[in-house]
Amino acid sequence: MARSQAIPIAAMRRVYRVEEVERRLGKLPPKEHESLRSTYERMIEKGPERFQVKPNGLPAMEHLYEELPNFHEVLDDVKRQLALCQDSRDALQITPMLLLGPPGVGKTHFAREIAQLLGTGMGFVSMSSLTAGWVLSGASSQWKGARPGKVFETLVEGQYANPVMVVDEIDKARGEHAYDPLGSLYSLLEIDTAGSFTDEFAEVPIDASQVVWLATANDERAIPEPILNRMNVYEVQAPDAEAARAIARRLYEGIRNGHDWGSRFEPSPSSAVLDRLADMAPREMRRAWMTGFGNAKLAGRDRIELADLPDATARRAPIGFVQ
Numbered sequence: 370m371a372r373s374q375a376i377p378i379a380a381m382r383r384v385y386r387v388e389e390v391e392r393r394l395g396k397l398p399p400k401e402h403e404s405l406r407s408t409y410e411r412m413i414e415k416g417p418e419r420f421q422v423k424p425n426g427l428p429a430m431e432h433l434y435e436e437l438p439n440f441h442e443v444l445d446d447v448k449r450q451l452a453l454c455q456d457s458r459d460a461l462q463i464t465p466m467l468l469l470g471p472p473g474v475g476k477t478h479f480a481r482e483i484a485q486l487l488g489t490g491m492g493f494v495s496m497s498s499l500t501a502g503w504v505l506s507g508a509s510s511q512w513k514g515a516r517p518g519k520v521f522e523t524l525v526e527g528q529y530a531n532p533v534m535v536v537d538e539i540d541k542a543r544g545e546h547a548y549d550p551l552g553s554l555y556s557l558l559e560i561d562t563a564g565s566f567t568d569e570f571a572e573v574p575i576d577a578s579q580v581v582w583l584a585t586a587n588d589e590r591a592i593p594e595p596i597l598n599r600m601n602v603y604e605v606q607a608p609d610a611e612a613a614r615a616i617a618r619r620l621y622e623g624i625r626n627g628h629d630w631g632s633r634f635e636p637s638p639s640s641a642v643l644d645r646l647a648d649m650a651p652r653e654m655r656r657a658w659m660t661g662f663g664n665a666k667l668a669g670r671d672r673i674e675l676a677d678l679p680d681a682t683a684r685r686a687p688i689g690f691v692q
Contacts, residue, residue, distance in 0.1 A: 380460075382421040382530040384576045387413060393573060405510045408517060408571055412525055419530040421579060422489050423454055423461035433482055436619055438612035440479050443468065443603045447483065461487070461531060465558050465582035467539070467597070469589055470605035473650030476585040477537055479605075483583060484533035492523035492534045496550070497541040505536075506553035507570035520557065520577055521568035531579035539584040540591035551596060558582060558599035610647055617646035620654050624662065634662065635672045642673055 394409040428451065433444055443466065450463045468476040484491035494504055507518035517525070523532050542550045556562035557577055564578040584600065586592060608616060621638050625631035638646075642661070646654050657678055664677035 379420045379422045381418045382460075382576065382579065383417045384419050384524050384530050385412065385417045385573055387417050389573050393571075402510055404516070405570070409573075412571075412573070415525065419524065420489075420528055421460055421530040422487070423531075424451065424487075425455070427452055427455055428486055430486065433486065436616070437475060437479055437482070438615065439474060439606055439608040440603075443479070443605070446601060446603075447486075460579060461489075461581075462560075462579075463581045465600040466584070467589075467592075467600040467602045468583070468585045468605050469602060470585075470587070471607060471650075472587060473652035474605050474607050475651045476605060477535070478651070480533070480535040480537070480583045480585060483581075484535070487531075487533060487581065489529045489581070490523070490527045490532040492519050492527075492532055493537065494519050494535070495537045497538040503550070503569065505550065505557075507568040509569050510572075515570055517568050517570040518553070520553070520566065520580070521571060521575060524575055524577060524580075530576065531581060533581045533583060536582070536584040538586060539596075540586035540588050542591075551593065554596055554599075558596065607650065613647035613649075613651075614643045616651055617643050617649075617654050617658075620651075621658055624655070624658050630662075630666070633671055634665070638673055641675055642678065645675060645678055 390409050390412045394406065394413070397406055397409075427448065430444060430448060434441060437444070446466075447463065451461070453459070454461050468479065470476055481491070503518060505518045505520055507521055508515040520534065523534060524530065536554075539551070553566075557566055557580070560578045563580065564576050565574040566577040567574050582600070589597060589602065607613075618638065622636075625634055625636070646657060649657060658673075660679050661673040661677040665671070665673045668677070
């Protein structure tokens with residue numbers, strides 16, 4: 370069934386002052402700071418105006434309630450905040466969100482779905498693979514290899530003044546020496562101070578007040594209290610058995626319908642196969658289905674059987690020589 374989508378209303382919002390960029394550019398010594406010079410020239414070329422988008426009505430969310438049954442509390446809150454601005458001249462404002470829950474329950478998938486729902490673009494930072502503590506706020510142009518931070522890049526290089534910024538696994542943030550990788554969030558999560566956020570590389574204030582923040586974490590104990598206080602915190606549980614079966618069925622149908630080879634398989638999986646998939650975390654289900662489809666194809670069957678699925682209890686085989 371096709372998903373109905375409210376046509377977005379777009380206004381223009383200035384996210385930085387070109388005069389300030391030109392002033393900074395004019396102060397750069399000739400033949401020095403080429404990376405910074407290039408950044409300023411790019412800002413002037415693109416101009417300061419970005420789309421500030423919101424739906425012209427309450428967008429269709431029924432599919433999200435069906436696909437993400439363990440996120441109903443979060444979806445209810447998002448719907449309330451969307452309803453407040455749908456028939457007014459106010460900009461879309463959503464309180465920063467933190468999704469707490471065990472690995473594999475669908476937190477990152479939910480974040481991507483919200484970005485798609487709002488249609489305002491997305492920036493993504495994975496704190497578990499962070500290699501530089503300044504990835505959000507940029508590093509001083511005096512440092513070798515310095516560059517702007519992710520917030521600056523998303524607003525300057527993107528089309529929107531109100532993108533969704535996903536900070537994945539925020540509880541795994543690790544700083545370099547005394548540098549706090551989450552330090553910039555103290556001002557970015559407050560609408561008043563985010564309006565004049567200064568990236569340490571470009572040193573030009575940008576308006577990040579309209580950014581929609583969504584963070585995920587497994588353990589809130591590793592997150593500073595001042596950041597928790599700035600966000601709506603939701604504890605996301607693993608789906609119950611019935612909800613897990615429904616998620617597994619929709620994944621099966623999505624994979625089958627999304628590939629030409631899918632038409633060679635039965636429209637629905639068997640009840641026994643769904644029961645097996647329901648024991649897995651949503652993150653593992655897609656991999657299990659792909660394994661099942663492949664094994665069934667090799668066996669010349671048009672349906673997936675239990676024997677086609679990976680053994681959830683099997684340990685990963687070691688890589689290397691057996692002695």
